[in-house]
Amino acid sequence: MARDGGIVVYRIHFTADDLARTRVSEGPRPMLELANAVRVLQDRSQSVRYEVWRRRARARLPPQARLALGLIPPRGWTPDFLARGQAGSPQELLEQIRSTPPQEIRQTLAGLARRQPLPSWSRQLADDPRVLQQLADSMQVLHATVLGPYWPCVTTSLAADRAVRMREMLDGGVERLLTGLYPPRVRWRSPTLEIAMASGIEGDLRLMGRGLLLVPSLFGSQAPVIDPDAEPQPFLTYPANYGALSTPLTPFSEVSxxxxxxxxxxxxxxxxxxxxxxxxxxxxxxxxxxxxxxxxxxxxxxxxxxxxxxxxxxxxxxxxxxxxxxxxxxxxxxxxxxxx
Structure with a gap:
């Protein structure tokens, strides 16, 4: 399950093989970015930089889109099958949600229920295909309303961040890359990366030679997300363009x-x-x-x-x-x- 971040230290342990296999995502992860955007949409304590976007998105949000909000809380855990850290088109990833095996849904929701309350209708997800289709439809509407209109701005921002991270790699290797990810919440203390977690979760992740996938996120402005079980390697999101000269959300407007x-x-x-x-x-x-x-x-x-x-x-x-x-x-x- 993906974890959103904050205050308690979560430690990721690297070996030499892990450092060699650590990389920056080559492109955005649409469903992961959507989950981050939905959290920001619901959490009014987030930075005022999102306020114009939030106001417009909430005003356009149709009732059908609200079903998915129950499984993407502003703070807490999001089911893996809704926020996979995979590349691909939104259409491809939405089809993956529609075809999630019932056993995966049961196991994921059982784990979530031990950590946070779930909406009552979620008990039908694994047994009634119609409910799963309604949830996928809700995610599709959410994407079209909350993220789709701004996707060119998202991809531009993430590409700019990737260019900076690649320069970090060229200038100082992986250690410099890890040091500069997000100093307010992510600290490199060789050979361990420490992430401050607000969710109250602490622990240790040993990469075991798999390396770490670093995923920049435009909407993950305050809370890193960790998925230790992702394949083929765990991933960590971090805020894109930290310390940017211009605010990444400036292009978020109705001007074409x-x-x-x-x-x-x-x-x-x-x-x-x-x-x-x-x-x-x-x-x-x-x-x-x-x-x-x-x-x-x-x-x-x-x-x-x-x-x-x-x-x-x-x-x-x-x-x-x-x-x-x-x-x-x-x-x-x-x-x-x-x-x-």
């Missing part, structure tokens, strides 16, 4: 990407600025000095062009130590692909 791109075209008519966007797309995660070197221009000029592109929503800039690190957004990539 195409409208933003059209406004940005005025600024992109110049040859040099178009070359800057092409260079960032070709070298995601480059810093300003590297960008200037690729283009053969001065660092101040590269910085100015990057600022315009960032303000137009075509790139994302994060702070990595003393460098500004640039990655393209989905709008910037679409602009390059379609030329409009």
């Amino acid at each position: 990407v195409s409208r933003t791109a059209s406004a940005a075209l005025i600024a992109l008519l110049g040859r040099t600025r178009a070359a800057v966007l092409h260079a960032i797309a070709a070298h995601p995660g480059c810093n300003t000095a590297e960008l200037a070197g690729v283009l053969g221009i001065g660092p101040s000029g590269a910085s100015q062009h990057a600022t315009v592109l960032r303000q137009a929503g075509l790139i994302t800039t994060l702070r990595h130590r003393n460098n500004a690190v640039h990655t393209p957004t989905s709008a910037g990539l679409n602009l390059l692909l379609h030329g409009t």
Whole structure:
């Protein structure tokens, strides 16, 4: 069962083999991100940075979506079969929920019932296929309402975070990567990673040579999630873009990407600025000095062009130590692909 985080120390023990096999997720985990978003939706103590998104999402939330809320509490445990840390399209993962074996449902809910109250209707999940289908439908509506409209922003934010983490790996290896994950709640004390857990859970996880999958999450802003039983390796979520130059939720609005791109075209008519966007797309995660070197221009000029592109929503800039690190957004990539 996935665990959301906070105050009590949970320890993950690494061997040399574990360090060698630890990696950063290559893309978002849709159902895990949805579970995190649903927690934030229900927990008003979360950061005010989510307030506009929360208000709009709650206003659009249809009654059908509320069924799943009973199994995704703002704090506590979420059933594995609803929040698997797998890659794939939302449609594929929703189909996996619909086909969850009854025995898995019984075992998972029995474990959950020992830790927290469950809605009365959940007792029918393993025995009545119609209830499972209703739950999957509720998850589908939740995704379409809460996460789907913002998915390009989620993927852009996570790609930017991955670029920074890869630079950490290149500069200082896995230990530097683990040290910089999320200092307020995650601490590396070789050979152990300590996570502060608010859920009251403490314990020890020995990776046994499997390594750890690190999963950035846009909505996991305050609470790391651990799944020690995930296959092929356990995973840990952490807040994406911690210490970012710009707030990751800034693009969360009703303004369409195409409208933003059209406004940005005025600024992109110049040859040099178009070359800057092409260079960032070709070298995601480059810093300003590297960008200037690729283009053969001065660092101040590269910085100015990057600022315009960032303000137009075509790139994302994060702070990595003393460098500004640039990655393209989905709008910037679409602009390059379609030329409009």
